[in-house]
Amino acid sequence: MVNEAKGFYVAGMEMTPLATGMATAADWMSAASFLSMAGIISFAGYAGSVYIMGWTGGYVLLALLLAPYLRKFGKFTVPDFVGDRYYSDTARMIALICAIVVSFIYVCGQLRGVAIIFSRFLEVEIHTGVVVGMVVALLYSALGGMKGITWTQVAQYVVIVIGFLIPAILVSGYTTGIPIPQIALGATISQGGDAGKHFLEALNKINTDLGFSEFTAAFGAGQRSMLDVVCVTFSLMLGTVGLPHVIIRYYGVASVNAARLGAAYALLFIALLYTTVPAVAAFGRYGMIESINGQSYQHAPSWFKEWERTGLVAWMDKNGDGKIQYRAGEPFEGRPMYTGGSGNLGQRLVSNKPTSNANEVYIDPDIMVLAIPEIASLPPWVAALVVAGGLAAALSTVAGLLLVIASSVSHDLYYRLINPRATDKEQLRLGRVTMGITIIIAGYFGLYPPALVAEVVAYAFGLAASSFFPVMVLGIFWSRTTREGAIWGMLTGILFTGLYIFLVKFLHVRPWLFGISAQGIGAVGMIINFVVTVVVSLFTPQPPEEVQELVESVRTPSTRGDAFRKSALRVQGRQR
Numbered sequence: 274m275v276n277e278a279k280g281f282y283v284a285g286m287e288m289t290p291l292a293t294g295m296a297t298a299a300d301w302m303s304a305a306s307f308l309s310m311a312g313i314i315s316f317a318g319y320a321g322s323v324y325i326m327g328w329t330g331g332y333v334l335l336a337l338l339l340a341p342y343l344r345k346f347g348k349f350t351v352p353d354f355v356g357d358r359y360y361s362d363t364a365r366m367i368a369l370i371c372a373i374v375v376s377f378i379y380v381c382g383q384l385r386g387v388a389i390i391f392s393r394f395l396e397v398e399i400h401t402g403v404v405v406g407m408v409v410a411l412l413y414s415a416l417g418g419m420k421g422i423t424w425t426q427v428a429q430y431v432v433i434v435i436g437f438l439i440p441a442i443l444v445s446g447y448t449t450g451i452p453i454p455q456i457a458l459g460a461t462i463s464q465g466g467d468a469g470k471h472f473l474e475a476l477n478k479i480n481t482d483l484g485f486s487e488f489t490a491a492f493g494a495g496q497r498s499m500l501d502v503v504c505v506t507f508s509l510m511l512g513t514v515g516l517p518h519v520i521i522r523y524y525g526v527a528s529v530n531a532a533r534l535g536a537a538y539a540l541l542f543i544a545l546l547y548t549t550v551p552a553v554a555a556f557g558r559y560g561m562i563e564s565i566n567g568q569s570y571q572h573a574p575s576w577f578k579e580w581e582r583t584g585l586v587a588w589m590d591k592n593g594d595g596k597i598q599y600r601a602g603e604p605f606e607g608r609p610m611y612t613g614g615s616g617n618l619g620q621r622l623v624s625n626k627p628t629s630n631a632n633e634v635y636i637d638p639d640i641m642v643l644a645i646p647e648i649a650s651l652p653p654w655v656a657a658l659v660v661a662g663g664l665a666a667a668l669s670t671v672a673g674l675l676l677v678i679a680s681s682v683s684h685d686l687y688y689r690l691i692n693p694r695a696t697d698k699e700q701l702r703l704g705r706v707t708m709g710i711t712i713i714i715a716g717y718f719g720l721y722p723p724a725l726v727a728e729v730v731a732y733a734f735g736l737a738a739s740s741f742f743p744v745m746v747l748g749i750f751w752s753r754t755t756r757e758g759a760i761w762g763m764l765t766g767i768l769f770t771g772l773y774i775f776l777v778k779f780l781h782v783r784p785w786l787f788g789i790s791a792q793g794i795g796a797v798g799m800i801i802n803f804v805v806t807v808v809v810s811l812f813t814p815q816p817p818e819e820v821q822e823l824v825e826s827v828r829t830p831s832t833r834g835d836a837f838r839k840s841a842l843r844v845q846g847r848q849r
Contacts, residue, residue, distance in 0.1 A: 290531045292427050294538020299430035301328075301539065302546055303379075303670035304386020307433060307663050309727035312638035314554035315561075318480070318488040320496045322551060324727055327506040327734075329547050331513020332540045339514055341533045342749045342827050351741060352685040358748040360820055361756040362690055367763050369685045371740040374767070375733050376674045376681075377711065381718035382729035383674070386667040389639055392583045394660045406664075407712045410671040429665035434545055436662020437642075441549050444556045444649045448472065454552035465563075476559050483562070484601030488555065497790070504793030505731070511742040511799055512734025557641045560648040565634065566599045573597060576647035585637040589627050602630035671712075678711050679704035728792060732774050735795020739766035743802040747810075752824040758810030766802030770795050 306328070314321035346354055351372055356365025384403055391402025438454075445457035448464075449472060462468055467475040477487040492499050564574045570588065577597075580586040588597055589604060606626040627633075643663060646656040683704035688695045740763050747754040776782040777791040784790055789797065815821070 290534035293535035297539035298542035304667035305727040305730035307666035312641040315558040327509025331510040359756040379733040380715040504796040508795035511738035587635040600632040731792040738795040739770040739798025752821040758806040762806030770798030
């Protein structure tokens with residue numbers, strides 16, 4: 274029941290693996306996956322695929338390393354696991370703060386995605402779009418709890434996949450005659466001036482003719498370095514394993530095997546969308562350039578003028594010929610707001626002063642998926658499907674994140690540290706109030722984000738990787754890990770990563786550590802966390818015997834469940 278803490282936070286541990294897998298996939302396919310990832314790849318090309326590699330690989334690690342063991346540990350939240358495993362309320366508090374910070378940053382990115390959708394297709398100002406999204410997400414998060422959110426997200430997954438795949442299939446079929454996007458990406462163009470040419474070769478030529486790098490180029494001028502690609506990939510992968518709103522899903526199933534099976538289902542469902550993203554990005558870029566470049570503005574396609582009203586697309590006739598000239602380079606001067614990949618994908622327009630280069634067009638990469646049905650002149654119902662899928666993706670993830678923040682404050686902070694006698698009713702009341710306060714604050718940052726949606730989300734993954742991943746993996750697989758090691762590891766990891774992100778993104782300091790970007794610095798923070806945790810653990814007294822027995826019990830088959838429960842009870846009595 275949602276009026277009890279167990280029902281509200283972990284769905285009474287009654288969810289099936291299939292439902293858990295679908296809900297996790299919907300939770301995972303946020304605005305960053307549905308909207309922004311394809312947009313980044315459209316503009317950055319090959320370099321943008323780092324998001325696909327990192328986020329997909331992370332789920333393999335999650336299924337193998339953590340999901341089954343965390344489910345057996347049986348705690349509601351990540352801070353709960355850290356507090357009990359490391360027999361320390363101080364460790365619990367640090368984990369709680371990390372969970373709130375990571376989840377809050379993630380929420381900000383999702384609300385930005387909601388705002389973009391409403392600002393275009395409901396014909397309201399972006400401020401109104403954020404408010405509507407805030408209210409909807411808060412209502413079904415606060416009223417339904419984990420069980421309500423899970424079953425809502427099962428339905429949302431269906432909407433998300435249909436909304437993404439149908440336009441991808443139609444655009445692929447129109448361009449190449451092959452309705453399977455993954456195959457069509459390597460096919461030849463079936464009509465138009467480029468008919469008979471290999472699609473990727475034609476796209477590369479268009480890019481280079483306009484002054485951009487080849488779409489398929491890797492590690493070239495203006496692209497990420499190989500080291501940065503590796504760091505971003507690992508940051509996203511390991512951040513997946515440590516992401517609180519994903520991990521909490523595996524507490525809602527009935528057994529360890531169900532948790533493992535749920536993670537496998539989630540990976541399968543996510544792959545349906547993720548393997549389609551590169552094709553959507555490539556076909557979207559090709560159609561976008563073909564439809565506007567060299568076109569008279571008077572006869573510009575309707576999609577261009579409709580999006581122009583939102584401020585997410587802009588044009589200035591620099592040479593006075595009345596034609597739209599799309600070239601490499603920034604079209605306008607202004608305060609940089611959106612940067613991606615190599616740092617030159619675009620900027621939020623705060624002035625209309627033109628730059629000296631030939632480019633006359635500004636297009637926000639986050640609009641690409643929403644604009645593709647219009648670019649390809651698909652029927653209006655296809656555009657409606659994309660809107661529904663985008664909203665479902667963004668709102669479902671917001672709900673899961675709000676639940677993590679609420680449980681961290683009401684259960685981990687209030688119940689476990691402040692008032693152990695608090696009733697379920699008191700915890701739930703505080704949790705719902707926390708949701709309301711969180712979404713109000715996040716709404717502001719949803720309106721004025723520091724980067725593209727996927728990049729904002731990448732910061733959250735980097736912080737999760739640098740704070741949670743080492744102490745969770747060591748907490749399960751190395752019984753010698755001490756509370757002192759975990760505390761100092763989490764602190765050094767997240768502080769280093771957070772400071773680097775702040776300096777690079779907000780103070781515009783040049784990436785000083787081997788050129789590693791703010792999106793990839795979480796991998797370095799994770800390594801620092803690992804080293805500090807291990808070294809401090811080796812120089813501090815071993816954990817109590819019952820804690821080491823607990824760690825060993827977590828990794829043993831379920832036949833030793835009685836030993837695990839006895840160890841867990843003894844550990845709870847030692848916390849301070």
